[in-house]
Each structure stands twice: as C-alpha cells, then as structure tokens.
Amino acid sequence: MSEKKINLDAARQAFESAASEHSQEFELFFLSKFYGLHYFYTDKTCEITFEPKEFSFNPQGSLHGGVITTIMDISMGHLLKKTQGAGVTLEIKVQFMKALKSGQCKCIGRFLRRGKSVAFMASELFDADGELCAVATSTWKIIEK
Numbered sequence: 001m002s003e004k005k006i007n008l009d010a011a012r013q014a015f016e017s018a019a020s021e022h023s024q025e026f027e028l029f030f031l032s033k034f035y036g037l038h039y040f041y042t043d044k045t046c047e048i049t050f051e052p053k054e055f056s057f058n059p060q061g062s063l064h065g066g067v068i069t070t071i072m073d074i075s076m077g078h079l080l081k082k083t084q085g086a087g088v089t090l091e092i093k094v095q096f097m098k099a100l101k102s103g104q105c106k107c108i109g110r111f112l113r114r115g116k117s118v119a120f121m122a123s124e125l126f127d128a129d130g131e132l133c134a135v136a137t138s139t140w141k142i143i144e145k
Contacts, residue, residue: 004061011055026081031070039078046079046109052100062099069094072123072136075109080119083111086144087119094136103128117142 018033027039035056040047048071052063073089080087105127112120118141125134 006055006057010053014053014055026078032074035067035071037071037074041079041082043083044110046075046082048075048078048107048109049104050107051104052102057101060099062101065094065096068096068100068125068134069136071107072109072125072134073138075107075123076121076136076138076140077109079109079111080121080140080142084114084119085142087140087142090118090139090141092136092138094134096134098127098131098133100125100127100133105133112137 014034014036018030022028022030022033027037035053036050038049040049050071056064056067058064069092072094073092077087077089105125107123107125109121109123112122114120118139121138121140123136123138124132125136127133
C-alpha cells in the first residue's frame with residue numbers, strides 16, 4: 001500500500017497565515033483562520049462555508065471527523081454568541097453520513113430550543129453538491145448575556 005503524503009508547504013502556509021492573522025475573538029480565532037472559515041448570519045442561523053484542506057484529512061483521504069465536529073461546534077457557538085451571548089458546549093453528538101473530500105462545503109448551525117441559561121442546538125454539514133454529510137445536536141450553557 002502506497003502512502004500518500006500531504007503537501008507540507010500548504011500546511012505550513014495555512015499555519016503561518018492563521019498564526020499571523022488570528023485574534024482571540026469570534027470569527028478571527030486561530031482555528032477559524034487555519035481552516036479558512038467564512039461566516040454569514042441570519043437571525044436564526046450561522047452559516048459557515050469552507051473548502052476542506054488536504055492536511056486535515058484522515059488516512060482514508062477524507063476530512064477528519066474531529067475537524068468536522070469542530071466546525072459544526074463553531075457554527076452553533078457563534079450563533080449562540082451572536083444572539084444570546086457566549087456559551088460552552090455541555091455535550092455534542094455527531095452523525096457522519098458521507099465523506100467530504102473536496103469542494104465548497106456549507107455548515108449551518110441553528111437553534112432547536114432556547115432557554116435563559118441553556119440552549120439546544122443543531123448543525124448540518126453539506127458538501128459542494130448540497131448532499132447532507134453530517135448532523136450534530138448539542139446542549140449549550142449560556143455563560144455571558
């Protein structure tokens with residue numbers, strides 16, 4: 001079995017760019033810059049678009065589930081911050097349905113139910129063809145209003 005190597009120059013460039021451009025605030029933090037995330041909000045959703053980076057792939061050649069979970073978590077956390085205040089993830093469940101390998105992806109975070117101190121949220125991840133690739137549900141504790 002031949003071992004596929006990642007493009008180290010692309011990985012270094014992404015890291016260096018994220019390190020020099022990041023700010024420890026919503027949308028601008030290191031991982032957001034590293035993965036090349038772009039944000040769009042409505043009053044009910046946070047939509048994140050991005051293109052999978054080869055250096056984030058698992059050995060099977062698709063976007064790693066941990067990266068997918070991170071981006072889905074970000075979509076929900078940013079929506080919560082924008083509408084109610086900062087929060088922390090109490091729990092998250094992700095169901096992976098289809099591998100992501102390339103193309104512009106879209107992740108949409110939304111509320112299932114909002115309370116004064118706890119929010120129930122969901123996120124869906126779609127590939128470039130609009131096919132559903134992953135679904136997440138989570139519970140958030142609102143820590144700042």
